Amino acid sequence: MLDLGLAAKRALVNGGGQGLGLVAARALASQGVAVALVGPDERALDRVAPEIGALAVPAGAGRRGPIDGAVREGERALGGIDILINAAPVVTAPAPLHEIDDVDWERAGAEHVLGYLRFMRAATPGMRARRHGRVLNVTGVIGRNPDPRRLPESTAAIAVLNLTKAVADELAPDGVTVNALSPGEFTGPDGEGAADEAIPAGRPGTPGEFSDLVLFLCSERAAYVTGASITVDGGRSRGI
Amino acid sequence: MDLGIAGRVAIVSGGSRGIGYAAAEVLAEEGCHVAVCALDPGRLAAARSRLAARAAPGAGVHAGRCDLRDAAAIEGFVAEVVDRFGGVDILVNNASPTDSPSMWGPVLDEVDDEEWLETWRAKFIGYVRFSRAVLPHMRRSGWGRIVHVSGMGGRGPNRRYLAGGPVHAALLALAKGMADEYGPDGVLVTALSPGPIDTGHHGVILEAQAREAGISSSEARDRFVAAVPLRRYGTPREAGEAIAYLCSERAGFVTGVELLVDGGRSRSF
Numbered sequence: 001m002l003d004l005g006l007a008a009k010r011a012l013v014n015g016g017g018q019g020l021g022l023v024a025a026r027a028l029a030s031q032g033v034a035v036a037l038v039g040p041d042e043r044a045l046d047r048v049a050p051e052i053g054a055l056a057v058p059a060g061a062g063r064r065g066p067i068d069g070a071v072r073e074g075e076r077a078l079g080g081i082d083i084l085i086n087a088a089p090v091v092t093a094p095a096p097l098h099e100i101d102d103v104d105w106e107r108a109g110a111e112h113v114l115g116y117l118r119f120m121r122a123a124t125p126g127m128r129a130r131r132h133g134r135v136l137n138v139t140g141v142i143g144r145n146p147d148p149r150r151l152p153e154s155t156a157a158i159a160v161l162n163l164t165k166a167v168a169d170e171l172a173p174d175g176v177t178v179n180a181l182s183p184g185e186f187t188g189p190d191g192e193g194a195a196d197e198a199i200p201a202g203r204p205g206t207p208g209e210f211s212d213l214v215l216f217l218c219s220e221r222a223a224y225v226t227g228a229s230i231t232v233d234g235g236r237s238r239g240i
Numbered sequence: 241m242d243l244g245i246a247g248r249v250a251i252v253s254g255g256s257r258g259i260g261y262a263a264a265e266v267l268a269e270e271g272c273h274v275a276v277c278a279l280d281p282g283r284l285a286a287a288r289s290r291l292a293a294r295a296a297p298g299a300g301v302h303a304g305r306c307d308l309r310d311a312a313a314i315e316g317f318v319a320e321v322v323d324r325f326g327g328v329d330i331l332v333n334n335a336s337p338t339d340s341p342s343m344w345g346p347v348l349d350e351v352d353d354e355e356w357l358e359t360w361r362a363k364f365i366g367y368v369r370f371s372r373a374v375l376p377h378m379r380r381s382g383w384g385r386i387v388h389v390s391g392m393g394g395r396g397p398n399r400r401y402l403a404g405g406p407v408h409a410a411l412l413a414l415a416k417g418m419a420d421e422y423g424p425d426g427v428l429v430t431a432l433s434p435g436p437i438d439t440g441h442h443g444v445i446l447e448a449q450a451r452e453a454g455i456s457s458s459e460a461r462d463r464f465v466a467a468v469p470l471r472r473y474g475t476p477r478e479a480g481e482a483i484a485y486l487c488s489e490r491a492g493f494v495t496g497v498e499l500l501v502d503g504g505r506s507r508s509f
Contacts, residue, residue, distance in 0.1 A: 096421050097368065097371060097372060097375070097417075097418055097421060098372050098375050098376070100368075100372075102311060102365060102368075102369070105364070105365045105368050106360075106361070106365065109357065109360035109361075109364065109365075109410075110357060110360070113360070113406050113410075114353060114356055114357065114360070117348070117351060117356070117402065118353070120348060121348050121349060121351065124348065125349070143413060146413040146414075146416040146417035146420070147417065148417040148418070148420040148421035149421070151413070151414060151417045151418070154413045154414075154417055155364070155410035155411075155413045155414050155417075156410065157413070158409045158410055158412065158413040159406035159407065159409050159410040160406070161409065162393070162394065162397045162405045162406045162408070162409035163397070163402060163405070163406045164397075165397035166397035166398055166399045166401060166402055166405055166406075167348055167399065167402070169397070169398070169399040170347050170348050170399035171348070
């Protein structure tokens, strides 16, 4: 049995109130990690946090003040942050470029790319001081496989991959790893995915198939993995 | 090689100098009607005269001031070009706030959020706005070329390039996604990433690298050049010619790709 060495670690999950952020948070909690969930929807956070024994920290999307405040509150409540999961990619309504308003392009940059940067900037000084830390930036697989009808999301996603590598170089000397995860399609917490021929694996992934990778990358076993962007999509992405 | 684009109408943003000017010059020599926009009126006037002197017979030259942060100004500039030349066939998205020292330098702890957003808005959203403004004309005629001039930092992330790098990467995805969307309308969209081109603004980066390494600027330059397989900087003209190729009839089956003009410097493939 692989010892992940995660017990007694402390994690802040941006976007932990729902979706794959919540999946990651639940998995970390199951390994004995103390977890704080950050998100814009206070009610959603309050609903799920007790389920997994986590702390709920509401913070508006993409604004600096609330992000710095949420990270400070998380650090205070947990006694420090060892693991940062950024799992709040921007979502915009599908449309071709000529029908997309500037507001969506602005949100893609400000909330997704700069938002992740702000969380990293706020949460990593403590990690560097302790010479240990893990950062995971979760972003859509459409970064490497741009979707012509979801260009704000696609362009922001690849920008996050670029940022991930750049920040990984900055933090590596201090024992802090920074990686990106690009998940494809996953089923909800209960649902079995319908068969899907477009996916070489023939089906969407299950939450556990996502969170196992999260746990590995956050663990002591992955100390030499940094600056990587890893796709977990059942083989769906085209290209290499 | 005849590029086959005489009489086409081309817009080059940031066309008053550097790579943008060089692209405009090659397109004008090839007989395109060329419209350049930039911010500095003096440089624009100089570029207009030089372009008029180089343009093939019958090729018109237009120059106008346009701020990429202003959506209405971009639409207004495109409308002027359509009024004067009857349409738009080619867009070279090139204007960039790269003169700003803030583009290069700040590491994670030092990023200024407003400057970061300014880069995203002025370059990335500026390219989106220009694309949006010209697309109806290209789709109507069933022929178009859009080249997003990106940069080395897109595929080669750097810890001191936390705004420019992500923006350049975003432009690669923009080119690919637009190529898929507008290919059926005959609009081809590519990215061109210039490597070390001798335009002057690379000096800012060299000086920063020299300071960090505690060496002179000329030593920093020598080190930099030693990592370029061709052992020199490229010229703006070399980037301009590659851009003109992508805009041409000769590149009729080339879309969605990134062309590197970097003397072999990129380490990824």
